[in-house]
Amino acid sequence: MKNAQELRAGSTVRIGNEPYVILKAEYNKSGRNSAMMKYKMKNLLNGNISDSIYKADDKMDDIRLDKVKAVYSYNDGDFYVFSNPETWDQIELKDEDLGDALNYLEEGMELEVVYYESTPVAVELPTFVERQITYTEPGLRGDTSGKVMKSAKINTGFEIQVPLFVEQDEWIKIDTRSNEYVERIKR
Amino acid sequence: MLIGSLDIFCEIIDNYGDIGVVYRLAKEMKKIHGDEVKIRVVLNRLDEFLKINKKAKNIECQEIDDIIYMTEDFLAKNVCTFSPANVIIEAFGCNVLGEYLEKAKEQSSILINLEYLSGEEWIEDVHLMESQMGAPKLKKYFFMPGFTEKTGGVIVDSLFLERKNKVLSNKEIYLEKYLKGLDYKDMLLGTVFSYEKNFFPLVDALINNGKQNCLLILGEKSQISFLELFKKIDVVKLDDETYNIKNITIKFMPFLEQEEYEELINIVDYNFVRGEDSFIRALLTGKPFVWHIYLQEELAHMDKIEGFIDRFKEVLKKEDIDFLEEYTKLLKDYNFRESNSFEIGSENFNDFFKNFEEIKKFSEKYSEFIISKCNLIDKLNRFILKY
Numbered sequence: 001m002k003n004a005q006e007l008r009a010g011s012t013v014r015i016g017n018e019p020y021v022i023l024k025a026e027y028n029k030s031g032r033n034s035a036m037m038k039y040k041m042k043n044l045l046n047g048n049i050s051d052s053i054y055k056a057d058d059k060m061d062d063i064r065l066d067k068v069k070a071v072y073s074y075n076d077g078d079f080y081v082f083s084n085p086e087t088w089d090q091i092e093l094k095d096e097d098l099g100d101a102l103n104y105l106e107e108g109m110e111l112e113v114v115y116y117e118s119t120p121v122a123v124e125l126p127t128f129v130e131r132q133i134t135y136t137e138p139g140l141r142g143d144t145s146g147k148v149m150k151s152a153k154i155n156t157g158f159e160i161q162v163p164l165f166v167e168q169d170e171w172i173k174i175d176t177r178s179n180e181y182v183e184r185i186k187r
Numbered sequence: 188m189l190i191g192s193l194d195i196f197c198e199i200i201d202n203y204g205d206i207g208v209v210y211r212l213a214k215e216m217k218k219i220h221g222d223e224v225k226i227r228v229v230l231n232r233l234d235e236f237l238k239i240n241k242k243a244k245n246i247e248c249q250e251i252d253d254i255i256y257m258t259e260d261f262l263a264k265n266v267c268t269f270s271p272a273n274v275i276i277e278a279f280g281c282n283v284l285g286e287y288l289e290k291a292k293e294q295s296s297i298l299i300n301l302e303y304l305s306g307e308e309w310i311e312d313v314h315l316m317e318s319q320m321g322a323p324k325l326k327k328y329f330f331m332p333g334f335t336e337k338t339g340g341v342i343v344d345s346l347f348l349e350r351k352n353k354v355l356s357n358k359e360i361y362l363e364k365y366l367k368g369l370d371y372k373d374m375l376l377g378t379v380f381s382y383e384k385n386f387f388p389l390v391d392a393l394i395n396n397g398k399q400n401c402l403l404i405l406g407e408k409s410q411i412s413f414l415e416l417f418k419k420i421d422v423v424k425l426d427d428e429t430y431n432i433k434n435i436t437i438k439f440m441p442f443l444e445q446e447e448y449e450e451l452i453n454i455v456d457y458n459f460v461r462g463e464d465s466f467i468r469a470l471l472t473g474k475p476f477v478w479h480i481y482l483q484e485e486l487a488h489m490d491k492i493e494g495f496i497d498r499f500k501e502v503l504k505k506e507d508i509d510f511l512e513e514y515t516k517l518l519k520d521y522n523f524r525e526s527n528s529f530e531i532g533s534e535n536f537n538d539f540f541k542n543f544e545e546i547k548k549f550s551e552k553y554s555e556f557i558i559s560k561c562n563l564i565d566k567l568n569r570f571i572l573k574y
Contacts, residue, residue: 015319015321016322016323017321018321028309036329038316039417050317051319053316053317054319055280103192
């Protein structure tokens with residue numbers, strides 16, 4: 001069992017008797033409200049995609065499906081194509097299978113492809129990724145509290161919130177579970 | 188779907204807000220459905236309930252006004268003989284007893300997670316969203332109270348509105364009931380129900396507002412706050428409960444039941460309130476108010492204050508209200524702190540009293556909006572009945 005908050009895109013859970021893969025995970029919290037996890041999930045038996053919400057501390061029955069290491073190669077228009085670095089097998093997934101992974105996907109990226117009964121159904125991102133900021137408004141170098149945030153676009157086009165002191169072209173570490181900025185890094 | 192029975196679960200953390208909401212919800216559902224619906228309320232502890240309801244006793248299970256109130260311990264001891272209600276509400280994200288929930292998955296129809304109130308925009312996105320449980324019958328939904336039509340609204344109970352009308356129609360009787368012995372005529376009357384605070388800025392503004400003022404101080408934390416202040420300024424003690432500072436009479440009130448508190452806030456001119464339940468009652472009075480929100484770590488409570496202010500302005504912005512910025516600044520300044528303490532804050536009440544009549548006019552208007560568009564019990568009831 002895991003807390004809902006521990007699950008992220010690519011995690012697989014059993015709800016009732018049915019297996020689901022989480023495609024998108026969004027964390028919300030305000031004041032005394034329970035922290036909440038909003039998921040887009042795919043039912044692995046019938047392929048239905050649905051939205052669902054949980055308290056962050058709800059216990060979820062996580063299940064371990066087969067996972068293989070894979071490297072993202074390219075998008076051919078219909079499919080996102082990955083390759084298994086050991087067997088060089090090609091693995092094809094549709095965009096709806098990728099969910100939150102699309103926010104960070106770039107050529108050569110290493111991740112894990114999740115299989116359900118021999119069919120690839122999702123990818124699981126590394127917990128942390130490092131990405132370069134391609135655009136953000138100039139910030140305040142003097143502000144080091146990190147509490148005041150601004151929008152920043154990373155090289156995949158995805159936007160996240162970063163502290164004011166973070167500048168364009170810098171590299172940052174991001175927690176893919178919450179899509180939150182972690183720290184600046186030097187590359 | 189007809190509501191045959193309703194079980195409401197509440198884990199009281201502290202203070203009176205959580206039980207206040209749940210008690211109000213249970214009474215109103217009873218009033219709407221009468222004998223057709225069996226209502227049970229399960230509480231983790233009774234201390235706060237005993238204070239707000241004089242009929243309550245310190246026993247594990249009791250019936251008051253056709254509603255059964257029981258403790259979690261009592262439920263746990265007797266769960267094997269319980270049939271879960273067909274409608275279940277878990278208030279404020281509390282966890283329902285596991286054994287009860289397993290039965291409910293087989294037998295009940297709807298489980299509603301009734302959350303805390305918030306004015307933040309994202310609340311609309313998750314209101315009435317399903318929380319899949321994989322149960323054969325039971326479906327769970329998140330119900331998000333808020334200040335817009337697309338949210339769950341706030342508890343607008345008819346019992347409160349009836350009481351408000353009754354009190355306003357017989358104002359003299361109620362003034363005499365609560366202010367006996369005070370020369371309250373021609374006084375600007377206000378209540379203060381707060382967490383720990385330095386009220387010097389308020390007293391200072393009252394001294395300068397050109398009126399005779401009367402402050403009614405409710406709750407231990409508010410009274411302690413004033414006693415702290417009295418150590419630093421010249422106060423004349425008139426009796427054990429009454430003090431005088433220049434043009435201000437300050438009266439410490441005894442602990443009031445929920446219904447008495449509602450009577451009082453409807454006869455005064457303005458209310459300083461705290462938490463969630465008394466804040467909503469203040470809105471419903473249509474009188475000027477100042478909200479002391481429950482403080483959160485990392486100033487998370489400021490998101491709620493700002494969310495509310497944004498929603499408040501949305502309703503009132505069509506008017507050209509030049510004082511609104513000053514008033515909402517006061518609401519923010521009053522709450523902008525990391526912890527409740529007696530440290531002096533940056534709030535300035537002078538504009539509040541200077542613009543008092545205008546604020547009153549728009550508070551009345553906002554109250555009408557809340558009553559007509561944001562009735563939580565009406566929304567909740569309709570959601571269940573349509574299900």
